[in-house]
Amino acid sequence: MTLRSLLRAAVATALAAAFVATAAAAQDPRLGRLDPGTRPLVAVAIDSARAAGLPTEPLVQRALEGATKGAPGPLIVSAVQRLAADLGRAREALGPGTTPPELEAGAAALRAGAGPAVLTQLRRARRQTIAVPLAVLTDLVASGVPVDSAAAAVLALAARARDADLVEFRRAVERDIALGAPPTAATAAAAAAADARISQLNAGARENRPGRP
Amino acid sequence: MTGTVDLGVSTVHYDGFLPSGAAAVTPVLRWDRPAGMLTASGTYLRFESGHRSLQGLLAGSFLTPPAAHAWRGEFAASAGASRYLDFASFWHVVAEARLHRLGAERGLWVGGTAGTTSYGTAPRPVIAADVGVWARRSEVTLRLAVNHAQVGDTTYTDLESSAHAGRGPVALEAKLGARVWSRGGGRGVYGEGSATIWVGGRTAFVISGGRYATDPISGSITGRYLSAALRVRTAAPRRAFPRDPAVLHARGADGATVLRAARLEVHADRNRAVRLVVRVASAALVEIAGDFTDWQPVALGSASPDTWEVTLPVPSGVHRLDVRIDGGAWIVPAGTTRAPDDYGGDVGIFVVP
Numbered sequence: 270m271t272l273r274s275l276l277r278a279a280v281a282t283a284l285a286a287a288f289v290a291t292a293a294a295a296q297d298p299r300l301g302r303l304d305p306g307t308r309p310l311v312a313v314a315i316d317s318a319r320a321a322g323l324p325t326e327p328l329v330q331r332a333l334e335g336a337t338k339g340a341p342g343p344l345i346v347s348a349v350q351r352l353a354a355d356l357g358r359a360r361e362a363l364g365p366g367t368t369p370p371e372l373e374a375g376a377a378a379l380r381a382g383a384g385p386a387v388l389t390q391l392r393r394a395r396r397q398t399i400a401v402p403l404a405v406l407t408d409l410v411a412s413g414v415p416v417d418s419a420a421a422a423v424l425a426l427a428a429r430a431r432d433a434d435l436v437e438f439r440r441a442v443e444r445d446i447a448l449g450a451p452p453t454a455a456t457a458a459a460a461a462a463a464d465a466r467i468s469q470l471n472a473g474a475r476e477n478r479p480g481r482p
Numbered sequence: 483m484t485g486t487v488d489l490g491v492s493t494v495h496y497d498g499f500l501p502s503g504a505a506a507v508t509p510v511l512r513w514d515r516p517a518g519m520l521t522a523s524g525t526y527l528r529f530e531s532g533h534r535s536l537q538g539l540l541a542g543s544f545l546t547p548p549a550a551h552a553w554r555g556e557f558a559a560s561a562g563a564s565r566y567l568d569f570a571s572f573w574h575v576v577a578e579a580r581l582h583r584l585g586a587e588r589g590l591w592v593g594g595t596a597g598t599t600s601y602g603t604a605p606r607p608v609i610a611a612d613v614g615v616w617a618r619r620s621e622v623t624l625r626l627a628v629n630h631a632q633v634g635d636t637t638y639t640d641l642e643s644s645a646h647a648g649r650g651p652v653a654l655e656a657k658l659g660a661r662v663w664s665r666g667g668g669r670g671v672y673g674e675g676s677a678t679i680w681v682g683g684r685t686a687f688v689i690s691g692g693r694y695a696t697d698p699i700s701g702s703i704t705g706r707y708l709s710a711a712l713r714v715r716t717a718a719p720r721r722a723f724p725r726d727p728a729v730l731h732a733r734g735a736d737g738a739t740v741l742r743a744a745r746l747e748v749h750a751d752r753n754r755a756v757r758l759v760v761r762v763a764s765a766a767l768v769e770i771a772g773d774f775t776d777w778q779p780v781a782l783g784s785a786s787p788d789t790w791e792v793t794l795p796v797p798s799g800v801h802r803l804d805v806r807i808d809g810g811a812w813i814v815p816a817g818t819t820r821a822p823d824d825y826g827g828d829v830g831i832f833v834v835p
Contacts, residue, residue, distance in 0.1 A: 299776055331824065333777035334802065338812060340825040348824035370799040377800060377831075381821075397586075404800035404833045411819040411831065429586045432798070432835035433621070439833070445484070448684065448716065458484065461514035468584050469591070469616045469625065470543060470556055481674070481694060482494040482504055482527055482535075482707050 297329050307342030311349050318353040323360065324369035327376075328352055355379055362388035363399075374403035381410040387420045394427045401432040405439045412443065414452040422460035429467050438463040483513045488688060490711025492527075497704040503530040506711070518544040537564040539700075556580040556593075562700055572701025574599035576608055588617040599633060599699050606634030608699055614642075622647045633698040638667035640695065651680035661695050668696050668704060678713070686713040744768070744805045746815040750834050756796040760815060763788050765807045772803030779806060802829045 296312035303311060311332045315325050328349050335345035359375030360367055362385035367375070375388050383406060391399050391406075402423050409419035426438060438459050445455035464470070488508040495501040510523040520542040527535040541560035558580065563573040576597025583590050595610040614627030623646045630639045642659040658673040674692030681687070691708035744762040760768050760782055768790040769779040775794070782790035802823075804812035814820045818830030 327773075330773040330777065330802075334773070334823065334829070335825055337771050337777040337779075338804075338823070338825050338827065344825055351824065370797070374800050377821075400799045401833060401835055404831075407800065407821075408819045408831060408833060411821050429584060431586070431618075436833055436835045458514040461519060462484075462512075465514070465519060465543075465545075468554065468582060469589060469614075469623075470545060470554075470582065481690065482492045482506060482525070482705070482709065 297325075299329060299333060302336045303332060303345065304342055307345055310342075310346045314346065314349045314353055318356065321353075321357065323353060323356045324372055326369065327356065327373045352376060358385065359388065361385065363392050364389075367392075368398060368400070370400040371398060371403065374400045374407070377407045378403045378410075381407045382416045383407075383410070383420055384416075387416075387424070390424055391427055394424055397432075399427070401435050402427050402430075405435045408439055409442060409452075409456060412446060412452060414442070414456045418453045418456050422456045425460055426463055426467070430463065434463060434467055483511060484715065485509065485511045486713050486715045488711040488713045490688070490709050492707050492709040494705055494707040504528060506709070508711070517547070518542060533567055535564065535566040538562060552583050552585060554582045554584055556582060556591075564701055570701075571602050572600065574608070574699050574701070576610075576699065587619070588615070590615040595631075597699075599701070601701055608633050610699075621649050631699065633667075636664075636666035636698045638664035638698070651686075653678040657692070659695065667698055670695065670704075672704075684715050686715070687711070688713050744807060744813060744815040746803075746805065746817040746830065746832070748817070748832055748834065750796075755793050756834055757791055757793045758782070758796075759785075759789060759791040760805055761789055762805075762807055765790070767808050769806045770803055771806070771812070773801055774803075796834050798834050800831060800833050802831055804830060 296308065297315070300308050300311060311328075315328050315332075318328055319325050331352050332345050332349050335348055340348075355376035356372050358379055359372045362379075363371060363375050378388060379385065387406070388403070391402055395402065406419050406423045409422070410416050422438075423435070426435060430438070441459035441462065442452070442455045445459060446452055450458070486509070488506070488510075490506045490508070492504045492506055493501060494504055504527045506525055506527050508523065508525045510521065512522075513520040521540070523539050525535075525537040527537075529535070539560060539562040541558065541562075543556050543558040545557075546555040556579070558578040559576065560578075561573075561575045563571070565571040574597060576595050576599075578593055578595040580591045580593035590613070592613045593611065595608065595612070597608040598605045599608050600606065608631065610629060610631035612627055612629040614625060616623060616625040618624075625642075625644045625646075627642045628639070629642065631637070638661055640659055640661050642657065644655065644657040647654045654675075654677050656673070656675045658671075660671045661667065661669045663669070672693045672695045674690065674694055676688060676690035679687045688711045689709070690711075691706075693706045694702070694704065696702065696704045744760050747759040747761070749757040749759065758770060760770065762768055764787070768782045768784075770782065770792070771777045771779045774796045780792060780794070782792045785791050803815075803818070805815045806812050812827075814828045814830040818832045820828045821831050823829035
């Protein structure tokens, strides 16, 4: 190793240390709850995400969650980095102009197993924010509904359903699963019922009036 | 497929008859698919005189697939029959086509109906047309429709309005209409209202009443009524399926430790303040931590011996939280969706609309 290469390595190390120190100095004060070895590494990950135009609050929260749960530093750093990568993938699928809550929900949906194409379709299908549809999709998958079934149901409702309709749809699925229905069947039935209710369909059954003798 | 059974009592006064009390059993089966739905319902009524009435209805709709454009077609059919003692029996079979124009918060439809109906005599043809609009605002849906029908030599035109409101476990429905023109079908103003209050996921109380018009298609005659019923709901097909284990016991956020169970309820109001209620038996201290508290533990106040709550500003979206009881390990409460937390354990996820 020549003197020149040694000098280069020393300069690079000094610059990296300075960058880490700068990041640590400018870091979110809430990160003070992390141990001194973890804090600058998390701060660097957060700064990188900020530089890439990604929301940083979810990253801070993920780090704080680790701190509250007493997770080891390397696990916290890797969780933050992984979330940052997911946020980046979500933005790629959802396009520029996506709001931070949408990105966070999109990252969770990707993590749950939804493909980027589903996120893109959802973006096209709905003019309003898609944070709640994405959250409902993630929630359904976590409840045991296959990704394809969950995505088909949410996509079918997304164009006209309001956030509250989607949350109600989610509750209906949860209730039917708790009553013993298979998750896929519960999802399809609840989606169809929600669609009919939202769109004022089912003309044939309109004679049904509760309690009329 | 879902099913409900209403067990109720009514007081009813059909026009031209004496008032009577009645007990009723009304089973309803509903089969939903994205391409359509099928409903089968029946009512068995036993009047205080001991006389009995039976009604049955089978109705279904086939829908064209949802599309990017706002139009959607619906083809519906219904067949029904009713019988009172041995002297009054009706049946009808009608088919209907509707074209819907659907928006996110409003829509309209135009439809036509054709079929046949019978009142113990030769069948009579049914021809009807209707047009309607609807709009939704918050939890309230309003509908306005005009229906013109010709049943044999009976012709009538109805104006109908209805409102449906639902919030949490309570659903309210009201209907106000008028038969503004008629030849042989009577005239007048009518209105009905109902309240359905769900207690848990399976049981509801239904209170309804009002006055409805003669329906020459289904054979019902004008009457006034007041009903109270207990509705029991089921989901079918049933099979053994693992319930949320957190209902019976809670696993710690580490995914392994068995701890006391807690259930979370989320009540959001319009001002973005969210009331978080945790139900847990015999605790001295209940705390939550989540991405809306910077993962700092927040102690809940005791509302009753097994109910703890706190109201916090929680923005719309998906959130993560855990619960801690008496300073023990963090647990994932029932009422949230359990998901891996990146730290070798689990976290509870809930959505605020």
